[in-house]
Amino acid sequence: MKMLKNQGFSLVELMVVIAIIAILAAIGIPAYNNYVLKSHRSEATSELLSAANAADNFEIRNGTFPSGSDINSFWHTNTQNSYYTLSYCSQEAECSNVNYMLTATAAGSQSTDTPCSTIKLEVNGGIINKIPVECWN
Template identity: 30%
Template sequence: MKQRGFSLLELLIVLAITAILATIAYASYRDQVIKSRRAAGAACLQERAQYLERYYTTNMSYVDGEDALGQCDAEVQPFYTISEVAAFDATSYAIQAQPTEDQPDTKCGTLTLNSRGEKGESGTGTVADCW
């Protein structure tokens, strides 16, 4: 009589391979989600900087331009907090997008942008990687 089906060893090998592939796929997925949220946070900073430049054109000062730091898209809100780095003065500003605990971004950390257009990050990556 010939046996049919899989042996227990064959079944365990298939399960182990499936688990390894799922682990790799999930890690790649998480990295891409973090990267896309980072891009949305950077875009929000640039949007706020454009508003501040328009504010400066009208008022000839960045003072009281903090209203520009209002909320970005609902997509960015849960993952980044947009705020000023230091008080705005007449000729300069610096703003930042600080990740919340829902955005575990150790590569780039807090993204910064100032009135001279200089971009920065506080993580282990480079500005080119993060912006």
């Protein structure tokens, strides 16, 4: 009588495979999350530049920049996927030293992007300040 050989995987082999998968997940998931945050940040900076272009076009047509804090007079208040909320101020106490300031404030899951939870674009006499600089790269 022939002895049949056991087929399949041993418990040790399965544990090794599970350990390898866990290590790959521990490396891959945070890297992916950082990539997602950075892509949403890129969307916000693009929206800020587009809104600045719209504010400049408003100024060309009307002879003055949009006043107050009504961003709706020339642009929308959310980024395409609503990861940031856009705001605008002109000739107010917090932005009296610039022509205008556009701000993108992180919302929802994007608020975990701590260094870039608030991204600003200040425009004064043709000079553009991007704050914080590291969020614009």
